[in-house]
Amino acid sequence: MSRQANRGTESKKMSSELFTLTYGALVTQLCKDYENDEDVNKQLDRMGYNIGVRLIEDFLARSNVGRCHDFRETADVIAKVAFKMYLGITPSITNWSPAGDEFSLILENNPLVDFVELPDNHSALIYSNLLCGVLRGALEMVQMAVEAKFVQDTLKGDGVTEIRMRFIRRIEDNLPAGEE
Amino acid sequence: MAIFSVYVVNKAGGLIYQWDSYSPRAEAEKTFSYPLDLLLKLHDERVLVAFGQRDGIRVGHAVLAINGMDVNGKYTADGKEVLEYPGNSANYPVSIRFGRPRLTSNEKLMLASMFHSLFAIGSQLSPEQGSSGIEMLETDTFKLHCFQTLTGIKFVVLADPRQAGIDSLLRKIYEIYSDFALKNPFYSLEMPIRCELFDQNLKLALEVAEKAGTFGPGS
Numbered sequence A: 001m002s003r004q005a006n007r008g009t010e011s012k013k014m015s016s017e018l019f020t021l022t023y024g025a026l027v028t029q030l031c032k033d034y035e036n037d038e039d040v041n042k043q044l045d046r047m048g049y050n051i052g053v054r055l056i057e058d059f060l061a062r063s064n065v066g067r068c069h070d071f072r073e074t075a076d077v078i079a080k081v082a083f084k085m086y087l088g089i090t091p092s093i094t095n096w097s098p099a100g101d102e103f104s105l106i107l108e109n110n111p112l113v114d115f116v117e118l119p120d121n122h123s124a125l126i127y128s129n130l131l132c133g134v135l136r137g138a139l140e141m142v143q144m145a146v147e148a149k150f151v152q153d154t155l156k157g158d159g160v161t162e163i164r165m166r167f168i169r170r171i172e173d174n175l176p177a178g179e180e
Numbered sequence B: 001m002a003i004f005s006v007y008v009v010n011k012a013g014g015l016i017y018q019w020d021s022y023s024p025r026a027e028a029e030k031t032f033s034y035p036l037d038l039l040l041k042l043h044d045e046r047v048l049v050a051f052g053q054r055d056g057i058r059v060g061h062a063v064l065a066i067n068g069m070d071v072n073g074k075y076t077a078d079g080k081e082v083l084e085y086p087g088n089s090a091n092y093p094v095s096i097r098f099g100r101p102r103l104t105s106n107e108k109l110m111l112a113s114m115f116h117s118l119f120a121i122g123s124q125l126s127p128e129q130g131s132s133g134i135e136m137l138e139t140d141t142f143k144l145h146c147f148q149t150l151t152g153i154k155f156v157v158l159a160d161p162r163q164a165g166i167d168s169l170l171r172k173i174y175e176i177y178s179d180f181a182l183k184n185p186f187y188s189l190e191m192p193i194r195c196e197l198f199d200q201n202l203k204l205a206l207e208v209a210e211k212a213g214t215f216g217p218g219s
Helices: A016-033 A037-063 A071-087 A129-141 B103-126 B166-182 B194-210
Strands: A092-094 A102-107 A144-152 A160-168 B003-009 B016-021 B026-032 B039-043 B046-051 B062-065 B094-100 B134-140 B145-146 B154-159
Touching: A037 A071, A037 A129, A037 B166, A071 A092, A071 A102, A071 A129, A071 A160, A071 B134, A092 A129, A129 A144, A129 A160, B003 B103, B003 B166, B003 B194, B016 B103, B016 B194, B103 B154, B145 B166, B154 B166, B166 B194
Parallel strands: none
Antiparallel strands: A092 A102, A102 A160, A144 A160, B003 B016, B003 B154, B026 B094, B039 B046, B046 B062, B062 B094, B134 B145, B145 B154
16 A cells, blocks of 8 residues: 555544454464464564554654643543544543552454454464554553553453553653653 | 754654755855965864954855865865965965865764753753753754654754744654654664655655745744
8 A cells, every 4th residue: 555645634544454354364374373372472462562662653743642641641542542543443441440550441342353253272362462562662652661461352252352551660761851 | 945954863862864955055265375364273173264254254164175176174185284285385376265164974963962961951950840841942043943752752953043834844744754764664763764755755844844934033
């Protein structure tokens, strides 16, 4: 697909099926390449991290979102702006911890898993683990160390897909000047 | 041209991209008789005018050519020391061309990391809480505009003091960086940007920005 220049702030339409199929082909190829699902999960997380550290620039350049001042604000931006911009969905935010350092994203529909049925020999596979890597990589670039993991998945028979986000610490080294 | 240069600085203060408009710089050529009425000195491998201004020649200008032959830093085209040449009366009359020295690549790297520290100092010395670093630096001949992203990348544009529309240009450069540098899978983060599409799109954006025109004595 050739890229149109001067995209501006409008989002670019693309067949979500092409995206789903490309991701599906990636996952099946990784399953062939690696002996066990844990290695596939690691590779998906690593790929997602590498995507996330670049995607954050695209997001910030186009969304006019400023500095988030707490994790609740970050959650709102992730669920209402970022997921909407890139996946066309708006997860709901639930299950806040009392300290405000953990929350869950509930995905009613996950475009990555359209048409997907997990075979029985991949019970440990976290199919959409790329998303966890993307979230971790993107937030690291804005100085937040977080853990993102799937705790429920419709592919495994759960009622919803749930990503649990946990704030670990603020990354203080190399903080851009003027951003304390 | 009303936009003079663009610098992209990574979060460690390293220069990862630099562009200059190639407008011809003022040069002055003059034939001299002995003794030379300008005082020359050696500075950073260049021979500069230390004292004496006339006929377009200014303090700080470098010797660019002698008798029409370009000098090589502090050496003449045939390998002699430039500074010794005017001391010998047998060399006169002599034609010398002076002009503002161009920044070398190393000097641009130094200036980028110097600005990185100045930016941080501006934030740290601020009397107000939560201050950004330097966003605009004004001189009588140019204005430096700086936009730092939340991820710590700095986009710096040097323009005429009266040039309008630099804020939208900085955001446009950020979009171009996001599109044509970061989405190039063979571009490594924090490294110099050598992407042809980035170059092309940046030049387009600069052409658009220049049409924003100038206004007033300064914004």
